[in-house]
Amino acid sequence: MKSKTRWLVALFAVVFTLISGLSLNNNQASAAKKDDGVLKVAMEANYSPNNWTQTDKSNGAVPIDGSHTYANGYDVKIAKIIGKKLHKKIVVMKTEWDGLLPALTSGKADLIIAGMSPTPEREKAINFTNPYWSGVFVVVTKAGSKYLNAKKLTDFKGARLTAQQGTFHYQLINQLPGAKKEPNMKDFSAMRQSLISGTIDGYIADSTEAISFKMVDPDIRAVPLNPMKGFHVTKAQMVSSIGVAKTNPKLLKQVNKVLATISKSKRTKLMTEAIKEQPKTDSKKGKNGKKQSWLISMLKQYGGMIMSGIGMTLLLAAVGTIAGFFIGLFVGIIRTIPTPTTSGKKWALKFVDWLLSVYIEIFRGTPMMVQAAVIYYGIAQFWHINIDRTAAALIIVSINTGAYLAEIIRGGIISTPQGQFEAASALGMTHNQRMWHIILPQAIRNCLPSITNEFIVNIKDTSVLSIISVSELFFVGSTIASQTFKFFPTYLTISAIYLILTFTITRIFNLIEKHLDGSKDYNLMANQVQVATRDK
Numbered sequence: 001m002k003s004k005t006r007w008l009v010a011l012f013a014v015v016f017t018l019i020s021g022l023s024l025n026n027n028q029a030s031a032a033k034k035d036d037g038v039l040k041v042a043m044e045a046n047y048s049p050n051n052w053t054q055t056d057k058s059n060g061a062v063p064i065d066g067s068h069t070y071a072n073g074y075d076v077k078i079a080k081i082i083g084k085k086l087h088k089k090i091v092v093m094k095t096e097w098d099g100l101l102p103a104l105t106s107g108k109a110d111l112i113i114a115g116m117s118p119t120p121e122r123e124k125a126i127n128f129t130n131p132y133w134s135g136v137f138v139v140v141t142k143a144g145s146k147y148l149n150a151k152k153l154t155d156f157k158g159a160r161l162t163a164q165q166g167t168f169h170y171q172l173i174n175q176l177p178g179a180k181k182e183p184n185m186k187d188f189s190a191m192r193q194s195l196i197s198g199t200i201d202g203y204i205a206d207s208t209e210a211i212s213f214k215m216v217d218p219d220i221r222a223v224p225l226n227p228m229k230g231f232h233v234t235k236a237q238m239v240s241s242i243g244v245a246k247t248n249p250k251l252l253k254q255v256n257k258v259l260a261t262i263s264k265s266k267r268t269k270l271m272t273e274a275i276k277e278q279p280k281t282d283s284k285k286g287k288n289g290k291k292q293s294w295l296i297s298m299l300k301q302y303g304g305m306i307m308s309g310i311g312m313t314l315l316l317a318a319v320g321t322i323a324g325f326f327i328g329l330f331v332g333i334i335r336t337i338p339t340p341t342t343s344g345k346k347w348a349l350k351f352v353d354w355l356l357s358v359y360i361e362i363f364r365g366t367p368m369m370v371q372a373a374v375i376y377y378g379i380a381q382f383w384h385i386n387i388d389r390t391a392a393a394l395i396i397v398s399i400n401t402g403a404y405l406a407e408i409i410r411g412g413i414i415s416t417p418q419g420q421f422e423a424a425s426a427l428g429m430t431h432n433q434r435m436w437h438i439i440l441p442q443a444i445r446n447c448l449p450s451i452t453n454e455f456i457v458n459i460k461d462t463s464v465l466s467i468i469s470v471s472e473l474f475f476v477g478s479t480i481a482s483q484t485f486k487f488f489p490t491y492l493t494i495s496a497i498y499l500i501l502t503f504t505i506t507r508i509f510n511l512i513e514k515h516l517d518g519s520k521d522y523n524l525m526a527n528q529v530q531v532a533t534r535d536k
Contacts, residue, residue: 039088041079042095042109042243045071046482047188049212049274050115053094053479055305059277064092066389067471069305069479074208074274075113078132078242078262082111085258095469097166097187101125102373104245106380111255112243115206118236119168127246129255131239133208133267137172137231138222140210141202142195150223153177153230159201162191168237169204175231189482196487206240212275216485279483294489302480309476310497312390316397316465316472317458323394324401325451329444331356331402332409333435356406363403369464372396376468393470397462401454408450412443445516452509456502473497 043051045064051073054061061070062080071092083090093109100116103109104126118128139161141147147159157178163169165184173181182200185191191203192213202223210222225231226238242259244252299306335353340346363371376392379385387395416439424434463474477494481487 037088038091039083039086040091040093040109042093042100042103042112043075043114044097045092045094046479047115048278049073049208051075052279052483054279055302062090062092064094068308072277074271075115077270077274079113081262082255082258086254096467099467099469102377104243106377108380108386110251115240116243117239118241127244127252128241129244129252130259131241132259133240134238135206135208136224136226137204137233138207138210138224139202140205140213141221141223143219143221145201147201148221148223153228161202161204162200163204164188172204192485193487208271212278215275215278294486298484305476309471309473312471313459313462313473316393316462317455319394320397320401320458321455323398324405327398327402328405328409331406332413335410336413338431360403360406363400368396368400368461369467371400372465372468389468389470392468393465397458401458404454405451408447409443412447413439416442448513452506455505459501460498
């Protein structure tokens, strides 16, 4: 009875904690929605000099929602001018490029200021303001490249070129006859690293990207495409505009009115300032005047971000595994209930079992990244419920883990020898008594290695939650790599941290298993009555 009570108390505690957290986050989201003094601006905060992430509010940086970091850059400077004119505080919603449009259309952001061009495809989904920046297109390459002196489009024959995923830049490669179109890449950080490592010969981007890259790598060169005969781009493709939801025409007019007050010279000045202020990659000097190693310099500058990322990763993995365990336990028990004798209960159990089967198939058969995007953006877009990204991440990991553990626990239950069921029934135990006191303790003990494995998987798989901009360890590592341009050492450091976390968790669960096994040093005759014999 005490064992059953402990299980119920633990289950209630987990459910109550999750519900309380969701209620608090929803209340906070509702309060934020009602606060007309805040202007939420979506951007990557990972695309210097337009926008980047930094650890302090120097140079007028603004806070990034849901983190202890700040955003700065040309886009932020423009956003601040708009916020000042509209008497609103700017808060940056850091989002991956693919998440910008969903963030706006779902109401999680008021504006997109991220160097986005107003293409006809995008104009079908959102409205765009008048341009706030214009530039020319270039092929970003490096010194010594055989394509550096290209004068016409055919000179790029054989060049391995790419562009950012989700942009029309990638289609511009088709205008370069003979160029090898490499797979598009997630962001500029990935393209910069590929160019440095030599896996590509160049990538197509705006001229400001080339200027920004050259600030941190003197070997970077840019080959202008616009002057070349046969290269065609529309005026809309050469400019960057601010995205506004179609449901908010009033804000569109207000932003256009503010942009009209910013002169061309002022915009050029702001871009120049942004290029100078963008994060530097040089190792800082210590107190003795000597240059510090990159690792020490990185830890000093970004150590707080890394610790925050580790904490978020462990939180998601721990809560997701614990909540998923109780979900899986509940589902596993329901799916192993003996078939009732009455027809009504029999059909009701079959229907519930079918629903649980659908749940398991959906969440085991679809990627967690897709689940995250659907739950976080879909609920906000279709039901207008604004769930906090951390709460959404906890829900996603929990129900995903529950689907896997449900089958694991069900397997543990049905693998228990049938004789134990029969013996318990012979003693007069009910089904619930058999499950709580005889079957489940053995099933859970047998499933513990699989539960440990799910915990380890969750630590690593939380990296896919970067799609909804949860600041877990991988997301933080990507940000640091994009700011320092030290891709290999950064990701090597993040890999080492993941290894330490998984190694530690594995050893902890091994100790738990040994504790549950009990002592193996025992005397088989310890409970037997010892009879002494009298000496003759």
